[in-house]
Amino acid sequence: MLAYVIRRVAGTIPVIILISLLVFMLVQAAPGDPADLLLSDEATAEDVADARARWGLDQPVWVQYWKFLTAALQGDLGTSFRYADPVLTMIAERLPATIELAVVSIIIAVVIAVPLGVWAGARPNSWIDNLGSLVGLFGISMPNFWFGIMLILVMSGILNLLPSSGRDTYGIAGDPITGFYLLDSVIKGNWRGLWDGLAHIAMPAIALGTNMMGILMRVTRSSVMEVMHEEYVTTARAKGVSERAVLWHHVVRNALVPIVTVVGLELGTLLSGSIIVETVFSWPGSGQLLISAITSRDYPLITGTVLTYTMAFVIINFTVDILYAAIDPRIRFDK
Amino acid sequence: MTSSTISPEAAVAVPTLGTERASRIPKVLRPWLKPKIIAGGSIVALLVVMGLLAPAISPFDPNKQNLLSAMQAPQWLAGPHVLGTDHVGRDILSRIFYGARISLVIAVTVVVISGAVGVGLGAISGYFAGKIDFMIQKLVEVIWAFPPLLLAIAIMAFFGQGLGILIVALVAQRWIPYCRVARGQALSLRTRDFVDAARSLGARDGRIIVKHILPNLMQAAMVIGTFAMATAIISEASLSFLGLGVPPHIPTWGGMLADGRAYISTAWWLALFPGLCIFFTVLGINLLGDGMRDIFDPRLKRSGQGMG
Numbered sequence: 001m002l003a004y005v006i007r008r009v010a011g012t013i014p015v016i017i018l019i020s021l022l023v024f025m026l027v028q029a030a031p032g033d034p035a036d037l038l039l040s041d042e043a044t045a046e047d048v049a050d051a052r053a054r055w056g057l058d059q060p061v062w063v064q065y066w067k068f069l070t071a072a073l074q075g076d077l078g079t080s081f082r083y084a085d086p087v088l089t090m091i092a093e094r095l096p097a098t099i100e101l102a103v104v105s106i107i108i109a110v111v112i113a114v115p116l117g118v119w120a121g122a123r124p125n126s127w128i129d130n131l132g133s134l135v136g137l138f139g140i141s142m143p144n145f146w147f148g149i150m151l152i153l154v155m156s157g158i159l160n161l162l163p164s165s166g167r168d169t170y171g172i173a174g175d176p177i178t179g180f181y182l183l184d185s186v187i188k189g190n191w192r193g194l195w196d197g198l199a200h201i202a203m204p205a206i207a208l209g210t211n212m213m214g215i216l217m218r219v220t221r222s223s224v225m226e227v228m229h230e231e232y233v234t235t236a237r238a239k240g241v242s243e244r245a246v247l248w249h250h251v252v253r254n255a256l257v258p259i260v261t262v263v264g265l266e267l268g269t270l271l272s273g274s275i276i277v278e279t280v281f282s283w284p285g286s287g288q289l290l291i292s293a294i295t296s297r298d299y300p301l302i303t304g305t306v307l308t309y310t311m312a313f314v315i316i317n318f319t320v321d322i323l324y325a326a327i328d329p330r331i332r333f334d335k
Numbered sequence: 336m337t338s339s340t341i342s343p344e345a346a347v348a349v350p351t352l353g354t355e356r357a358s359r360i361p362k363v364l365r366p367w368l369k370p371k372i373i374a375g376g377s378i379v380a381l382l383v384v385m386g387l388l389a390p391a392i393s394p395f396d397p398n399k400q401n402l403l404s405a406m407q408a409p410q411w412l413a414g415p416h417v418l419g420t421d422h423v424g425r426d427i428l429s430r431i432f433y434g435a436r437i438s439l440v441i442a443v444t445v446v447v448i449s450g451a452v453g454v455g456l457g458a459i460s461g462y463f464a465g466k467i468d469f470m471i472q473k474l475v476e477v478i479w480a481f482p483p484l485l486l487a488i489a490i491m492a493f494f495g496q497g498l499g500i501l502i503v504a505l506v507a508q509r510w511i512p513y514c515r516v517a518r519g520q521a522l523s524l525r526t527r528d529f530v531d532a533a534r535s536l537g538a539r540d541g542r543i544i545v546k547h548i549l550p551n552l553m554q555a556a557m558v559i560g561t562f563a564m565a566t567a568i569i570s571e572a573s574l575s576f577l578g579l580g581v582p583p584h585i586p587t588w589g590g591m592l593a594d595g596r597a598y599i600s601t602a603w604w605l606a607l608f609p610g611l612c613i614f615f616t617v618l619g620i621n622l623l624g625d626g627m628r629d630i631f632d633p634r635l636k637r638s639g640q641g642m643g
Contacts, residue, residue: 015476015480018473019477019480022478023489026489027493029493030493031494137618137622138618140621141565141617143572143613143617145572145573145592146592146606146609146614149592149596149599149606150607153599153603153607156600268482269483271485272482272484272488276577279576279577294579295578306485310481310485313480314480
C-alpha cells in the first residue's frame with residue numbers, strides 16, 4: 001500500500017509542474033502587455049521600460065517561468081493588481097465558504113441519490129425505478145445556474161422563505177473560528193446562527209448538488225442491478241437471509257466502489273459548478289473571487305485561483321485513488 | 336422476443352408502433368424506434384428547425400431595442416410579444432429562436448472538432464503505443480487535471496470574448512474523453528488479425544490507422560459525441576452566463592439568463608424561458624444518447640465515463 005502511495009505521489013509531481021507551465025503559457029500568450037495594463041495612460045516609454053524591469057518582464061520567458069514556479073512552490077502566488085494583497089491570502093480567506101458549500105451539496109446529493117438508486121436498482125421497472133430514472137435524467141440535464149435562479153424566484157421571490165444571497169445575516173454568525181459558519185455555530189452553541197447559516201446555504205447547495213445527484217442516482221442504480229446477479233447474492237438468499245439484509249449488507253456494500261469513484265470524479269464538476277452557483281447566489285467563496293478577478297482583469301488573482309482550483313482537484317483525485325484502493329481489496333497495488 | 340408469433344425485430348418496435356405499422360418500416364430503422372430516441376430526437380429536431388429558420392420565424396429583430404415596450408409580460412397568443420420583452424424591450428421569443436442558432440453552431444462545431452482531434456490522437460496513441468503513447472497520455476493527464484470548464488474559463492478570461500476563441504476554449508478539454516476511449520480500443524485493435532493481415536500485405540501505418548483502426552472507433556465516438564453535445568450546450572450557456580462567451584450583441588440563452596437574473600424579482604419571464612430551452616435541449620440530447628447507447632453497446636457506459 002505504501003509503495004502504491006509513493007508511486008502515485010511521484011507520478012503526480014510532473015503533472016503539477018506541467019499544469020503550472022500550461023497556466024504560465026496561457027498568461028504569456030494572452031494579448032496585451034501587463035505593463036501597459038498596469039500603468040496609467042500617461043506613462044512614458046521610460047516608465048514602461050522601468051516597470052518591465054521591476055516586474056522581470058524584460059527577462060527571457062524561461063527565466064520568468066522559473067521565477068513563477070519557484071515562487072509558487074513557496075506559496076507565493078503574487079500580488080493582486082486590484083487589491084494589492086497577496087493572492088494566496090485572498091484565496092485562503094474565501095476557501096472555507098466554497099468548501100462548506102461543496103460539502104453540503106455532496107451530502108444532499110448522496111442522501112437523496114443513494115437510497116433512491118438502491119431501491120430503483122433492486123426493483124427494475126417498478127414505479128420507484130421510473131421515479132428514479134426521472135430524477136436521474138432531471139439531475140443530469142438541469143443547468144445549475146438556471147435551477148438556482150428558479151429556486152430564488154420561487155423560494156425567495158414568491159414564497160419568501162429563504163434568503164436569496166450571501167452566507168449569513170449580518171452580525172448573527174459572530175467572529176469566525178474555523179471559517180466554516182455551520183461548524184462555528186455548533187462549536188459556539190449559536191443555534192440562531194446555525195439556523196441562519198442553513199437557511200442561506202440551502203438553495204445554493206441544492207442547485208449545486210442536483211447534477212451530482214442525477215449522476216450518482218444513475219450509477220447507484222446500475223451498479224446495484226449488476227451486483228444483484230452475483231453468485232454471493234444468490235448464496236445469501238439461499239441461506240435464508242432476509243431480502244432487506246441481502247440488499248443492504250451484501251448488495252450495497254459491493255456496489256459502493258463505483259459509487260465512491262463517481263463521487264470523486266464528479267468533485268471536479270462540482271468545483272467548477274460552484275464558480276457559477278456562487279455567482280448566482282453572491283456566495284462569498286473563491287469562485288466568486290475568480291469571476292470578479294476576471295471582470296477587473298486582475299491577472300495574478302486569476303492565475304492564482306485557477307492554479308489553486310486545479311491543485312485542489314489533483315489532490316482530490318489523488319485521495320480518491322488511494323481511498324478506492326483501500327475500499328476494494330481486489331485492486332492490486334503491485335501492478 | 337417474448338412472443339413466438341412475431342419476429343425479434345418487430346418485437347422491438349411493438350411498444351411504440353404496433354405490429355402492423357412496424358412491418359412497413361425498413362428493418363435497419365426498427366431498433367431506433369424507441370420512446371427515448373423518438374422523444375429526444377424530436378426535441379433536437381425542434382432545436383435544429385428553430386435555429387435554421389430563426390430569421391424566417393422570428394416575429395421581431397432579436398436585437399431591436401424599444402424602451403417603450405420594455406419589460407412586458409408574456410402575451411401568449413394574444414399579443415405581438417408572445418413570451419414578453421426584456422429590460423430593453425427586445426422580444427424574448429425572437430431572441431430564443433436566434434439563441435438556438437448559437438447553441439447549435441457551438442454544439443456541432445465543438446463536438447466535431449474535439450471528436451476529430453480526440454479520436455485521431457487516441458488512435459495514434461493506441462496504435463503506436465510506446466513513446467508516442469506516453470507523450471500523448473501525459474498531455475491528456477495534464478489537461479484532464481483541470482476541473483471541467485475551468486480551463487475554458489481561464490482561456491476566455493485571458494483572450495476575451497469571441498466565437499472562435501469560445502470554440503477553442505471548449506475544445507481544449509473536450510477532446511479528452513474521445514481520446515481515452517479511442518486509445519483503449521486502438522490498443523486492443525492493433526493486435527487483431529485483420530491489422531496483422533493488412534501489415535503483412537505491406538500496408539503502411541497511416542493506411543492501417545485510416546482504413547482499419549478509425550472505422551472501428553466510430554460507434555463509441557458517436558455515443559460520446561451525442562452526450563458531448565449536451566455538455567457543450569451547458570458549457571456555452573454557463574460561459575455566456577458568466578459574460579465569458581460570445582460578444583453580447585449575439586443573442587444566447589446563457590446571456591439572456593444573465594440579464595434575467597438581475598430582474599428575477601420583477602420579471603420572471605426573462606429567466607424562465609431561455610432556461611427552459613437549455614433544460615429541454617439538454618434533456619433531449621441525453622435521451623437520445625441513452626437510446627443510442629442501448630442500441631450500440633450497453634457496456635460503453637463504463638468506458639465513456641473515462642474511468643481508466
